[in-house]
Structure formats: C-alpha cells, structure tokens
Amino acid sequence: MDIEKRLLGKDKRAAARLISLLENKDPEGLEILKKLYHKSGNAFVIGITGPPGAGKSTLTDKLAKALRKQDKSVSIIAVDPTSPFTGGAILGDRVRMNDLSMDSGVFIRSMGARGHLGGISEATSAAIKVLDIMGSDYIFIETVGVGQSEIDIVKNCDTTVMVMVPGLGDDIQAIKAGVMEIGDVFAVNKSDRDGAKRTAREIEMMLDFNKDVKWRPPVKMVVAVDNQGIDELLESIHMHRTYMIDNELFDERRANNAKNEVVELIKERIEHTILDKSQKEEKLEYYAKRVADREMDPYSAVDAVFDDVKSALQV
C-alpha cells in the first residue's frame, strides 16, 4: 500500500494503517510521518474529557454532527481504559456514534489506553498528526479524565472541554485536584437532571479560585442526548480559539505542546536506550540489589549505569 500517496488523497484506510504503524513505532510509519509532518498543523484539535458516565461520546457525536452541518471534516479519537491484567480492552465509544460511521466526512478511531510503545499520549499525538495531514478540519480526542496519562493526552489539544454531570457528589472534589485546570471550556451535560445548577455553581466557584488567569472558562449547560446547548458549546469552543489567537497564545500553546512532545520523546529515547542496554547486561538488577543492600547509594549507581552505556550513546 502506498500509504503516503493515499493519505494525501484523503484515503481512510491509509490513515488507519499509518496510525497502527505509529502505535507500534514501526520505522516505516515514522519515515512517512517525518516526510509529511510539514503538512500538519491545520486542524483544530479539541480534547473532550471528564469522569466516566459523563456522556462524553454522545457529546462528541453531537458536536461532530453540528460541524458536519457546516461541511467541516471531523476526526474522532476515542480512548478507553485497557485491562491492566490482560492488556485487552473493549472499546465501545462507537456505539454512541453510529450515525457518523456512514458519513464520509468523519473518521473515528478507538484506542486502548495501553498497548502502545511509548504510551498512549504519544500514540494519540501521532494519530492527531496523521488525521491532520489527511486534511481533517477538526480533531476530537475523547478520553476519561481520571489518570495522569489521560491528562497528558489532552495536553496535545488546542482547546479542552471538561464534561461534568450532576449527581457525581464527591467526585467533583476528587477531580478538581490537578485536573480542573486543564478545562478551557466546561460543559454540564444531562443538565435537565436535578442538581445541574448546583454542579455548575460548584464549577464556577472552583474557577473563582484561579483569579490570575486571563481566560475565564465558560460553563455551558447541555443535554447531549437531546441535542440541547450543542451550538452554544461549539460557540464557546470557537471563542476560546479566537481568544488564544487574538492574544498570541495559540502559537505559544502549540510551541509549548511541541516542546513537551520533544522533551517526552527525548526522555523516552534515553530511557529506552539506557534501560534496554543495562537490562541486557542484567546490570540494572545488579545495581538495584546493591542500592537496596546499602552497598551503594542510588546516585553512584546512576553514575555507574551512565558510564556503562556512554559508549553506546556516544555522548
């Protein structure tokens, strides 16, 4: 398959295959991406995150449909947890997006949170590039916002929508620590339910604590199943983008994201090279044992490991 040519011709099978290759860090895939990278950067990348059961898939489905009415092409990357025991996963987000699967202007890809070389954040970031190169106007990344790796995923985004629902009780407290601040726009889904206003108020209160930010994230009420409040939410998402561009924050954010990505890739490469080398020689185990037995301190152990692999790294 001539992936490169077919991808530029907006061929979905080529895009799908390239994403798979990149998930697996296949050198062939990386070569193609290196060649085509300069063609990326045009898509608006939107993160959709929030606790389980918040209705993220349904919301993404409706946002995508609203954009399709404006004739924009849309890609969706849906990330679901993977079983830590077997490495398997059931990825069920498409159930909520069934109508979209017949729309030629939509591409949906489900991903398990594990099972990718380099981690899910790297895999999604690669997938974004592919879909961007394919010419998607909008790319949604939908993920359960509970763990660090999921937070890392949305750091690839231009705008992140945090989805909440009434009736989560203490969960909102648990989520706010470290997670709330990634929301650029808040959506209170299922807002026809009791307690929706209270949930919105609680979010507003939490946002009040963060006084020094210039962008005050709007809190929008939606009922995704009934398609209520979707246009307004989309408008807020666009307002955030406009704000970012007008204040020269958009490029800054992208530069930041790019820096993050490069740093992560460097870290991973170093880790991979060093640990792989050491493990092959069973040295890591050896040093670890010595550190545990207090025969050696961990700092000297690191020095020793680096000395061991210096030649391999040629640094």
Place this chain on the structure above:
Amino acid sequence: MDRPIRVLVAKPGLDGHDRGAKVIARALRDAGMEVIYTGLRQTPEQIVNAAIQEDVDCIAMSILSGAHNTLLPRVVDLLRAEEAEDILVIGGGVIPTDDIPALKEKGIKAIFTPGTPTQVTIDYIRENVAKR
C-alpha cells in the same frame, strides 16, 4: 511489544440478541485483544467503514435472525471493494449447518455455532489473522 490483535465485534441486521456478542467481546478482551464493539443494528456498510477506520485484524459478527445469507457475504463484498480483503471475517449465531459451505465460499472464513467454547474462537483468530 506486540500490537494487540484488534477485533470488531458487530451485530449485523435487526436482531437484538447480543448475549453471544457480548460474551465473545469479553472473552477476546480477557485473551488480551482489543475489541471494538459497535452495538446493535449495524448495516454491512457501517461494519466495513468501522473496520477500515479501526484497522482491525478481524471482523466477528453474531447473528441469530436468519438474515446471515444476505448480510454476511455483503460485508465480504464491501471489504473487497475497499481492497481490505486481508481482514479476517468470521461469524457466529443460529446458522444452519447447511448454510455454512456457501458462506465459506463467499469468504466468511469460519462460522461458530451455539456451544462453541470461546477458547476455540480465540485460538482461531490468533492463528488466522493476517501477519503484519
């Protein structure tokens, strides 16, 4: 690290009996595969579109309504039209033995009837997905 085998588990047609599809989805997950589950009432077109975007290794369809002779071959035909015939297509459900040879001839590689242990299906998928 090996990429996990990706399987699309689908219910083609209007049949709402999804016990078998859900049981097999769980069993494949527990065997370390990534299962893309698309729910009820899938048309062959939807199934093929999903399979291509998800770049799956296998499409597993469960059908108990008797519409298998119409719907299953249609999936294979559509895959062929998309040059995606390397995707392994298998089926299960209430399917009379007499129908199985014709289905196989049309490109449905295996049919698992009621009573098949999930392990048999798991092993079959592992051994028969196209090597990448």
Place this chain on the structure above:
Amino acid sequence: MMFNKDQISILKDAVDKENAKTQEKLQKRPERKTEFTTGSGSVVNRLYTPVDIADMDYANDLGFPGQYPYTRGVQPTMYRGQFWTMRMYAGFATAEESNKRYKFLVEQGSSGLSVAFDLPTQIGYDSDHPLSEGEVGKVGVAIDSLADMEILFDGIPLDKVSTSMTINAPASVLLAMYIAVAEKQGTSSEKLRGTIQNDILKEYIARGTYIFPTEPSMRLITDIFAYCSKEVPQWNTISISGYHIREAGSTAAQEVGFTLADGVAYVEAAIKAGLDVDEFAPRLSFFFNAHNDLLEEVSKYRAARRLWARIMKDRFGAKDPKSMQLKFHTQTGGSTLTAQQPDNNIVRVAIQTLAAVLGGTQSLHTNSRDEAMALPTEDSVRIALRTQQIVANESGVTDIVDPLAGSYYIEAKTKEIEDEAYAYIKKIDDIGGATKAIDSGYIQQEIMDAAYDYQKKIENNELIVVGVNKFQIEEEAPKGLLRVDPAVGEMQKQKLVELKAKRDNTKVEETLSALKKACEGSENVMPYVLDAVKTYATLGEICDVMRAVFGEYQQTVNL
C-alpha cells in the same frame, strides 16, 4: 409459625451433629464436587430440614391457593379446573403461510394463538425499508398493513380464540390492526381476549427491538392501558417479561428481581398518568422462562407470585385481589437448547415443562428440538406440543394443587429467591427506578456478569451440558430444517406497491397528520392509530410519524 422454637433448636443440634458425621465420612468417600450449585450458580446444601424454614408462617407466607399472597397459585383449583393454555409461539414468512400454521396448531389441540412477528415489523419498518433487507419473514410473520393482518387471521374466529402477540415498541399499531380485523369479522373489541407483550423496558435491557426513547415509550404503554380498560376490557395490556432477561444470561433471582422492577415502573407510570391502580393492574400479566434446574425454577415462580402480591398490596395499596395476582405465561428456555444432538432437547423441554406446571403457569409455549439451528418444522412443533399434553394428561402432577409446597428445600429456595429479588428491586429504587437503572447500564451489566460467569463455568467443565462439553458424538448435519423462502421479501415489497396504488392516499395522509398532532400533544394516541390503520396506512408510515415526534432510543452498552 409452623414450627415450635424449642423443637427447632433441638432439631438444629441434631442436624449439626448429623452434618458433622457425614463430613467425617467424606474423607473416605468424597462427594462428586466440593460445592454444589443451582443452574443459576447459587450454593445448595446437602440436606434441607425444618431448620431451614423455621421462620416460615403458613398463613402469611403461603396461604391457600387463590388467596393472598398467592404463593401456592392464583386459583383454588388450578389444573383440576382446566389445564393451562397450550400456546405455541408461531409465525414466519408471509401472513398466508402463518395462517396455515395457526390452523394446523388449532387442529392439533393448541388452545391459544401466539403470533411471532419478523424483526422489521417489531422495529416498525415496512418490508421495503433498506434495514429490512434479508430480515423479512425470518423470525416471524411480516406485517406491513391491515391487509396482511386480515390474511393472517382469515378463517380464525377472533371471538373464540385468545391471541398473544409478541410485539413491543409498535404494540399500539398491531393491537389496532387486530381490533380492526375483529370489527370486519363482526366481533366488537369488548369480546377480544389476548395479550400484547408491550414491555419496552426489557427490550432496552435484553431483547433489542426498541424504537423510541424511554419517556414516549412509557406514554404509549399507559395510553394502551387507559384505552383497553374501557374499550378492550378482557385484553391483557402487557406481558412483563423475564423470559428475555433470563435468555440474556441472568440468574433465576435476577429474572424475578428485574422483571418485577420493570413491573413497578409500569405501575408507577400508569398511576402518574392518572389511572387508578385497580383499574389496570388486573390486566397486567407476566412472562417467565423455564430452565433445566427443576426445583429452582418451581421456587422461582412461587417467589415471584408472593413478591408481586406483597408489592401490589403494600407499596401500591391495591384493593382488588386480581391486582395482586401474578398470572404468567412460560416459555421453555431457548438458550438451553443445543445444536449438538438436537433430539436431546426434547428431554430438556420436558423437564422445563414440568417446572412450569409445578410452578403454576397460566399458559405455556414449549420450544422445539431444532430451534438452536432454525425455525421449527411441523414435526418438531408437534412433539413440543405433545410434551405439554403428556405432562397434562399422564404425569399426574396436575391433579394436586402446588404439590411441592412444604418441601423444606422448595420453601427455603422460594424465600431465598424472594429475598434476593427484593434486594435487586430496592437497589433499583435507590438508583431511581428501572428506567434510570437501564439508562445507566446497571441492569444490563449485572446480567452480563452472570452470563459471562456461566460461560466460563461451562468452559471449565464446572457445569455440564450433555452433548456440548460431555458425551459428545460425531454427528452429521441435521436434515430437513425449515427454510423461509428468500422470495418473501420481494413478495412483501410487491404487496406494498399494490397497496399504495389501491388505497385512498388522501385519507392516509389525513389520519397520519392527525396522529402526529396527537403524539405532539397529550391525548391518548390509540384512537388515532386505529383510524390510521383502517385507512391501510402501513406500519412503517405510522411508526415514522412517531419517530419524527418522539425520536429514537440510543443503546447503553456497559461491558
């Protein structure tokens, strides 16, 4: 109290000693398994004694047959008066073919009809809809309009037979067609007897033939309750079904718990719609499964009856005894049939028949041996019906009312299932009722967990299914399965073309737009549906009007 406390405590000591003695002997001669479980996976003891039912009170917990809490049955004489209705679920291909099968069944001594519709009909699509491709006439008869319904019941006097229709989301439409056919036969709607399944909640949970979202679906159901209480008073307006919940893999206790929780939701909806509980509750009926674990199943039916009676009396303040009586139809368990050595299924069905009869069913469908592979042939259906007739006429179990009552095990198991089912109902109440518990996926997930456990037990050989994981043989493909003519789809399409050319399309449009208004407002939709079917508006056209107003249901999948 049935037992004296002192006697029970003496007996308890004796039982403990006896168990200890047996336990010692097990060293030398162990039992077949370390733990014995029912078909639903709950643990059973070696021996049951009065100690296990020490708290039971005859008057409160059992009572006499025909009396509250109806544990022992809903009538005083049960099968000494008359046998249950032997009702064989049938229907396939065209209305003409199915009409022939009904006449055959009536000739063979079947005492009620039970109509199986094909999937497009059940989901409100005409035979020419793209999604109907390959499905027309497959799992039941294709009905597109009143014209088909007229053929289906041609020569069958609707004032004489009772007819059960397995139809849910579009139940209002098929019921209206039935009423219209009867009218043409000269039978007024007050004389009609039968049942529509009309149980949408279990469609969301287990069976999948839903159309509309929960709220408008509940409204359609209560509209039917209200309409029938006046116009079709002998009609059972709903058959609250545990059958499909069990087929989806639930345990026996879940079957009772989730079904009665659905029942609670319907009663609440009807009361909220302004109906008086005793006005509609006597017309509620239930539908359960019969699996192979004979004693567990008998206990299940008894537990369901007692629990429903208590719910209706205590929770809803019903006064009419008929409101408290749980009357039920039973079907033997389709999922217990094996494709391997299909004749063995005859024996399974016989055991299941016995379970249903010992449990006091009001009507029964027995599955045919070949149904794990295809729709049944006439020969297979005859054997299945004969199985019922043999149990009725030869086994002797029909001459005593509730003959297993008083068995220590049966009574203990009845209580256990009642308690477990009640705990599920409470849990669902806490979630906010059955519709919320379905929307959140809770019920589906509980069932799926049970189904997966069961599957794993079979694969580990903890459970034996004869012919599947033990006693297998090499066998040839069965011959002579029933095949639905693939031309049925084309025939139905042709009929639709002719119908649309023949009928008065202006009238059709008028009735459909009147129906649309009724759907948008709060009026009872039934009279409007009836008007529309009489103009030969098709099922698909009517359901499209409703889809446009009500929207469509989105499935919740929790795996």
